[in-house]
Amino acid sequence: MNFKTVQKQAIIVDPRRKTQPKSTPVEVREDPLTGRTSRICHFGLLKWAKPDLEKLLAGTEAACPFCPDQVLAATPLFPKDITPEGRFRRDDTVLFPNLAPYDGLGAVATLGSRHYIPMAEIEPERIGRGFSLAFDFFRRVRDLNHPESVYHLISWNYMPPSGSSLIHPHLQVFATSTAPNELRQELMAAKAYLERHGSNYWDDLVQAEKTQGQRYLGKTGRISWLSGFAPFGVAGDVIGVAADCRTTLDLSEPDLADLAFGLTRAMAAYDQMGLYSFNACVFPGAEPDRFARLHVVFSPRIYYNPDLHTPDTTALRTLYGESICAAFPEEIAGMLRPHFTSQAGP
């Protein structure tokens, strides 16, 4: 496994000390699978100040379409062939079609009736219930042989810096025959990797990270947790790789509990750095994809300038597709690891 890095130096002159040029390091890292690059730069302390959350939340509950008094009146229903009840439900979690779908089969699942849950207090059981509900939907469209039932995707935008327009925790759930860019590129590269090496890239990655140790975080059941080598996020990424699973529906109920528990460990760790928002996505293969390995990527989000709500996705990220991470992933791993190793499993 080739963890390729290129070290560079930017020389700048401090206007106050003109005689002493200053050297600033920049490291360009290449994702060992896809070759996607990520820049480790803009080094800073991994410490952020949380905003006045009470002020942010004020008034949002009264207008929330996902709160229990609104959700059944404000959200749309599926046609009867998908479910005669119109929506999927488990306890207080509800899954309904997305009003603004990304694809032919788009849904949203609320994570229960609580309007706001601080990131570090989201219970693994709640996440597990949300995923199980998404699985009810995926199984239904699979059993219907729906043409979009190929990749079963779950993504999560939590709190406004992540792109979420609502406070109420919810998942984006969609089934599609069109894999999104990053997933498609990963799958193509994993296919080429299997043909070249005769092994599954993700299995080799977990083995290499476990041996090397610096970015390995721990294991919950069949899920191995890593700090991403070439992260998407400014504060790094946490990757959970599910052994023996290719598709989303390969995850068993115990796997879901283990996955949810690992995610809450990442949330607890980043909460201590002052972060309160994240994106998360599952990366599955399609049923016949022997080269695929189901994994989840958790990536915290920040505002570059909280007063102006300046997102951390600038031209570099949006148009060049280039990521910036403000610390070495090995350093970030050192801050995350205690949360993965010191807690009892689910």
Ligand SMILES: [Zn+2]
């Ligand atoms: Zn709400």
